[in-house]
Amino acid sequence: MTNPTSIINPVLNSNSVMTNIISRLDTLTPKGQILGNYIMQNPTKAVFMTIKELAETCKTSEATVIRFIDSCGYKGYSEFQQALKGFLDTGLTLLDRADLKGIRKPDINRLNHVVLEEMSNLQYLYESIDIHKLNAVVDYLVQNPSVYVAGSRLSYTFAYFMGWALTRIRKGVTTIKGSDTTAIDQIANAPANSLVIMVATTRYPNELIKLGKFIRREGHTLVLITDNTMSPIIQFANFFLVVPMNSIPFIGNTSNMLCVIKYIIQELASRLGEDLKTHQQKLEQIYLENDILFNLHA
Numbered sequence: 001m002t003n004p005t006s007i008i009n010p011v012l013n014s015n016s017v018m019t020n021i022i023s024r025l026d027t028l029t030p031k032g033q034i035l036g037n038y039i040m041q042n043p044t045k046a047v048f049m050t051i052k053e054l055a056e057t058c059k060t061s062e063a064t065v066i067r068f069i070d071s072c073g074y075k076g077y078s079e080f081q082q083a084l085k086g087f088l089d090t091g092l093t094l095l096d097r098a099d100l101k102g103i104r105k106p107d108i109n110r111l112n113h114v115v116l117e118e119m120s121n122l123q124y125l126y127e128s129i130d131i132h133k134l135n136a137v138v139d140y141l142v143q144n145p146s147v148y149v150a151g152s153r154l155s156y157t158f159a160y161f162m163g164w165a166l167t168r169i170r171k172g173v174t175t176i177k178g179s180d181t182t183a184i185d186q187i188a189n190a191p192a193n194s195l196v197i198m199v200a201t202t203r204y205p206n207e208l209i210k211l212g213k214f215i216r217r218e219g220h221t222l223v224l225i226t227d228n229t230m231s232p233i234i235q236f237a238n239f240f241l242v243v244p245m246n247s248i249p250f251i252g253n254t255s256n257m258l259c260v261i262k263y264i265i266q267e268l269a270s271r272l273g274e275d276l277k278t279h280q281q282k283l284e285q286i287y288l289e290n291d292i293l294f295n296l297h298a
Contacts, residue, residue: 016230017083018043020072031060032068039084044096047084047248051077082244086228089202089248097250117247118255124246125256133241134260137197138267140223140239144195145172148186148220151199152178152208154252158199158225158261165265168283169276178208187215199261200226200233201252212236225260227253 021036028036038058039046046054055062066077074080098104141147147166151159156177163175176183176196187196196215200208212233215222224237227245234240243260245253269276287293 016087017072017080018087020083024072028068028071029064031058031064032071034058035060035065035068043084043088044092047081047088083229085245085248086230089228089245090204090230092248097248103250121246121253121256122259125244125259128244129260130241133239134263135267136239137223137225137241137264138271140195140221141166141170141197141264141268142271144193144221146191146194147173148176148190148194148196149173149199150176150178150183150196150208150211152205152211155199155201155205155208157254158201158257159197161258162197162199162261162265165261166268168280169265169269169272170279176211178205178211183207183211184214187211187218187220190218190220192219194220195223196220197223197225198233198237199257200224200231201257202228202231202249204232209233225257227257 018040021040025033025036035054035058038054049057051062051065055065058065069077069080072080074083147170149159149163149166151157156179159177160175163173166173174186176186178198190196198208198212198215200212209232212222212224213236216236216238221239222237224231224233224240225243226233226240227243229242231240231242241260243256245256247253272279288295
């Protein structure tokens with residue numbers, strides 16, 4: 001059984017689903033209090049339950065569960081589950097995640113599990129992504145001549161890919177590794193009013209939080225691409241995009257974030273017109289003259 005008090009961070013999670021339930025617990029009906037206490041004591045079980053399963057476990061009715069969700073301020077059970085997943089994803093340790101995924105259990109078809117989980121995540125992304133916010137990120141990239149892409153630890157994988165891809169379609173792009181102390185120097189020396197695209201995934205490195213605060217203090221535009229509405233860097237962002245996930249990862253979810261980045265790259269490329277062709281022609285000439293890439297006809 002997971003003890004929720006071991007997960008809650010009173011600073012980062014002041015608006016979490018757990019503090020939401022705690023603040024309303026005394027005003028709930030006796031059956032509502034039973035539901036609230038069960039969820040707080042067993043969040044890793046409750047997060048995967050259907051309304052029927054939660055009602056049966058707490059020996060109450062499905063209607064009571066729905067009223068409980070409504071009294072906690074959520075528009076539906078799906079929104080409540082996403083809030084609970086977000087809470088868990090920011091606080092679970094590596095050991096918690098291994099237990100949650102049954103990593104140490106024998107005789108499991110892990111390939112089947114991994115593929116089905118990613119398919120479910122991608123389906124959820126397709127159905128849930130806010131296309132207007134997604135295109136707004138592209139708008140920022142169109143409007144800003146100086147772009148920095150930052151990430152750290154797992155998110156540096158995505159930031160590096162995004163920065164690398166952007167350099168293939170436009171000028172003025174620099175990739176920053178947030179765990180490198182020179183990241184502060186790069187931001188301090190950046191042209192005024194630069195655009196910084198930061199990718200941040202759970203569990204959020206403190207170095208990225210500090211970098212986000214510094215970016216905002218320097219007066220640059222910070223656009224955050226993150227995986228959770230509880231991301232602590234949102235408070236420093238001029239604009240943020242949450243990439244929806246349908247599961248709690250063992251190490252990290254990759255497919256959804258990469259799909260979003262690939263969309264941003266391709267949508268930006270489609271808007272660049274002749275500038276894209278000119279830029280790519282120049283790059284291909286450089287590759288050829290300097291023997292950078294394998295050439296079958298060389």
